[in-house]
Amino acid sequence: MSGGPMTPEDFEKWKAFYGDIITTSFSQGAAYTNLVLGAGYAGAFVVWSNTRSDMSDRTAAWTAILLGVSLVAFVTFTVVQMIAMAVWQFRLASKLEGLQPVEYMTRYQAEAAQQQRESAWLRKLWAVTAIIAILAGTGAASILLYTFIAKLLDP
Secondary structure, three states: OOOOOOOHHHHHHHHHHHHHHHHHHHHHHHHHHHHHHHHHHHHHHHHHHHHHHHOOHHHHHHHHHHHHHHHHHHHHHHHHHHHHHHHHHHHHHHHHOOOOHHHHHHHHHHHHHHHHHHOHHHHHHHHHHHHHHHHHHHHHHHHHHHHHHHHHHOO
16 A cells, blocks of 8 residues: 555455454454453352352352342343444444445544444443442352351361
8 A cells, every 4th residue: 555545456455454453452352351251250150169068048149149140230231232233333334335435434434433422321331230240249259258268267
């Protein structure tokens, strides 16, 4: 790609290059988040399986409720986000199809700005979901750690 006007071939290369960067960045970020959260939930269930016999039925029930609320909140948000992103991607693809480079960039920028405005609800939902998932997960982890430490210290 030179400093002059972009040829149709250069434009297609540019679209593919930047599309790959965006896709890869999003995928890696999502994969890392899912890995950390998956490991956290798996660890909590491992600790629970090792301490369940030392818990009262009520303590076990609270642990299950808190872990369940945390997990359901996160999974529900992830599904809602996936649907919202898919809808935006399909809408964007249909609006950009067949456009020439200048019109493509102008339309893309307008659609990206529109998506930012429309996704404000998703950012608010994430804040609420994160608070619920973190508080419930931390509550469950606190119960589990207390039970585990008490088990270790009890002769």
